Amino acid sequence: MPHTPFELDGKTVFVAGHRGMVGSALLRRLAQEGVKLLTAGRAELDLRDQAAVREWFAANRPQVVFVAAAKVGGIAANNALRGQFIYENLAITTNIIHAAYASRAEKLMFLGSSCIYPRLAAQPISEDSLLTGPLEPTNEPYAIAKIAGIKMAEAYRSQYGVDFVSVMPTNLYGPGDNYHPEHSHVVAALIRRFHEAKLSKAPSVVVWGTGAPRREFLYVDDLADACVFLMKNYSDAGPINIGTGEDITIAEFAAEVAVTVGYTGEIEFDASRPDGTPRKLLDVGRLSRLGWRASTSLRDGLRLAYGAFLDNEAFDKKNAAADLVTS
Numbered sequence: 001m002p003h004t005p006f007e008l009d010g011k012t013v014f015v016a017g018h019r020g021m022v023g024s025a026l027l028r029r030l031a032q033e034g035v036k037l038l039t040a041g042r043a044e045l046d047l048r049d050q051a052a053v054r055e056w057f058a059a060n061r062p063q064v065v066f067v068a069a070a071k072v073g074g075i076a077a078n079n080a081l082r083g084q085f086i087y088e089n090l091a092i093t094t095n096i097i098h099a100a101y102a103s104r105a106e107k108l109m110f111l112g113s114s115c116i117y118p119r120l121a122a123q124p125i126s127e128d129s130l131l132t133g134p135l136e137p138t139n140e141p142y143a144i145a146k147i148a149g150i151k152m153a154e155a156y157r158s159q160y161g162v163d164f165v166s167v168m169p170t171n172l173y174g175p176g177d178n179y180h181p182e183h184s185h186v187v188a189a190l191i192r193r194f195h196e197a198k199l200s201k202a203p204s205v206v207v208w209g210t211g212a213p214r215r216e217f218l219y220v221d222d223l224a225d226a227c228v229f230l231m232k233n234y235s236d237a238g239p240i241n242i243g244t245g246e247d248i249t250i251a252e253f254a255a256e257v258a259v260t261v262g263y264t265g266e267i268e269f270d271a272s273r274p275d276g277t278p279r280k281l282l283d284v285g286r287l288s289r290l291g292w293r294a295s296t297s298l299r300d301g302l303r304l305a306y307g308a309f310l311d312n313e314a315f316d317k318k319n320a321a322a323d324l325v326t327s
Helices: 021-031 050-060 076-080 082-104 136-159 186-200 220-233 249-263 284-288 300-325
Strands: 012-016 036-037 064-067 109-111 163-169 171-173 206-207 217-219 240-242 264-269
Touching: 012 021, 012 186, 021 206, 021 220, 050 082, 050 284, 076 082, 082 136, 082 163, 109 136, 109 220, 136 163, 136 171, 136 240, 163 220, 171 300, 186 206, 186 249, 186 300, 206 249, 217 220, 217 300, 220 284, 240 284, 249 264, 249 300, 264 300
Parallel strands: 012 036, 012 064, 064 109, 109 163, 163 240, 171 217, 206 264
Antiparallel strands: none
């Protein structure tokens, strides 16, 4: 794996999807670098619109691009909104990658997802496991769109000689997460569920699935730090995993969330709900050998995530009160 240092200092950097959990974490981390940050909200730029994306890139000429924009959600959202997930993610990905090439961006990083790997991949999952078996059916459309992004970055690198790389984050959590009761990822869903149960003094909380699947969780600011590190220090055709190298059962994880939130009732499991992939632990050996490791423990990360959730709840209540006064 060649080491090819890339200098960020003084560069114009575009973070696509800057208002999302990952994109906002990237902005926080990049603020520590000597870069000029470019962002574009949905009202300014629809990333699904090919012509609009090409025009924006031609006008702004970012030198460095982080592709953190995506249509995302938990198991329920992925399974219910299959057409939406594959269309929007394919459109966003292909539009940005091609526009970055056409506008002569110096480097691009495509952020994929650990769901790209086969459902029953050998654990821990190495980057070489890609396309070696069937995907998890519940999120197959999303995974296919992400695989297309990886392969598009590889193909453009091969044909045009551009420095386009792909990174594969494990399950993420932290500030900026989506707390929708049906469409959120497992961490945000459990934080909200246990918080509401604590307030209502509910005797028990129901967690989807059996609790047996094992998952790896990475605090989103650690991901952002890894992405900046890899933007500087990684240049290879294949994807590289980003994670902690440690996993935990959903049952154990739910108990950790309950402790963080301060919920003391019972935890029950609804086995009629899908479990998803039985285990998903990434092999982070390549990343570790380059010199990066996650620094935020699960307990500390959950504490920070819950604090961000409470801040968001207070913000929403304040805005709702203001709406009542002015309406």
